[in-house]
Amino acid sequence: MTRVIHTGDTHLGYRQYHSPERQRDFFRAFERVVTDAVEDDVDAVVHAGDLFHDRRPGLRDLQGTVAALRDLADAGIPFLAVVGNHEGKRDGQWLDLFEDLGLATRLDDEPHVVGDTAFYGLDFVPRSRRDDLDYEFAAHDTDYAMLVSHGLFEPFAHADWDTERLLAESSVDFDALLLGDNHAPGVEEVDDTWVTYCGSTERASASERDDRGYNIVATEVGTVAISRRGIPDTRAFRFVDVELQAGEGVERVREAVREHDCEDAVVVVTVTGDGEPVSPAPVEELAIDRGALVARVNDRREFDEEQEVDVTFADPDEAVRERVRDLGLSQAARDVDETVRASKVADSNVRDSVKERVESLVDEDDLDAFEGAEPAAGDASDDAGGDPVEDDDNDTTDDPAPAESTDQSSQDEPPESEQASTDGGDTVRAGPDEAPETDATLDEPADEQAAGNDSQASMEEFL
Ligand SMILES: [Mn+2]
Secondary structure, three states, rough: OOOEEEOOOOOOOOOOOOOOOHHHHHHHHHHHHHHHHHHHHEEEEEEOOEOOOOOOOOOHHHHHHHHHHHHHHOOOOOEEEEOOOOOOOOOOOOOHHHOOOOOOEEOOOOOOOEOEEEEEOOOOOOOHHHOOOOOOOHHHHHHHEEEEEEEOOOOOOOOOOOOHHHHHOOOOOOOOEEEEEOOOOOOEOOOOOOEEOOOOOOOOOOOOOOOOEEEEEEEEOOEEEEEEEOOOOOOOOOOOOOOOOOOOHHHHHHHHHHHHOOOOEEEEEEEEEOOOOOOOHHHHHHHOOOOOOOOEEEEEEHHHHHHHHHHOOOOOOHHHHHHHHHHHOOOOHHHHHHHHHHOOOHHHHHHHHHHHHHHHHOOOOHHHOOOOOOOOOHHHHHHOOOHHHHHHOOOOOOOOOOOOOOOOOOOOOOOOOOOOOOOOOOOOOOOOOOOOOOOHHHOOOOOHHHHHHHHHHHHHHOO
């Protein structure tokens, strides 16, 4: 029997809500998993990607990670991992460094045997390059085989990765896929193979309402048992959902906040229904007065009202696109613009990403790409050229730096989440209508758009 902890989406280094305390929380959750692994004496810790929130973790988080991995190594517990979409670097990975230090194993298409199980790895692959995957894995001679990967696999919510094709074409017959990327835990069976997400270990967005935890995966005579263990001491989140009736307003919302224990918690107030507009400040101030670490108000009603009232206003996105067209930017500059503004790249990765793209153009001697274009007279021809500004998809074939992160984190409000029944102790029974806890819903509060200033600096620096 082989018994491992399956964890992932640790997001070390994430300073959620600009809070250093939250950054420490993400680290503490990882330490808790490591402590549990040592106390429980599992055979391995399997990490399914996104150990780091971005590809440039700070020194403190790196030091902490090395210390935690050393604790595992000292206990004789291997750390087997793959690279997620948040942390992927262009050449070499942090995981390679940890492997060099003897603290980790980067899983790949060769079997890495622990007990009776061969573990394989498949790093996150952008959608545009999945068709080229041949799913060739080297043969093993153990009783069980498991593949560890990172991405949104079917049949879970928001899936875009064909699990049936992977299983059908794989040269190895896997007993289980141990996955990361979807922050909601869950277990499904696809063609006699268990497909499971372990979920994140701290709430990376307010849509992650359920208790956090990780999976215990154990081989047992002829099958694989997947169970769940909670992490009891993650940061408290108080979800204050208020449906306002006609005539009600901010006082009703404040009343609802008073009904909750805010002490040291992240307080997320969600307003729906009718009633008056609610300005966030007096609500957030009350929560902070009551000891909240962070308070946020989401007024779900604003969107509808805007759509109804503002129909006569120009579309600001279109106005920006028009202005960008008028600038007559070079292809390279438009590429940078896309990197900076189109929200596909985590803010902290923008600088690196722009640098790599420009370097890659120079390396390829593609200096034409720096030629300014004539400002577009009409928009049709411009659009036909595949204007990257309007490109809403990662699958650009002319991407000069294809190894880029395809980070899907969005600065949008997290979508409303359904309550999922995946919390608590025992075996996970997640339905296919899982809460939308993918990376796409990571909390990037509106004020983080201020990071655009930094991005602006990147543009000026590199052009
Ligand atoms: Mn993640």
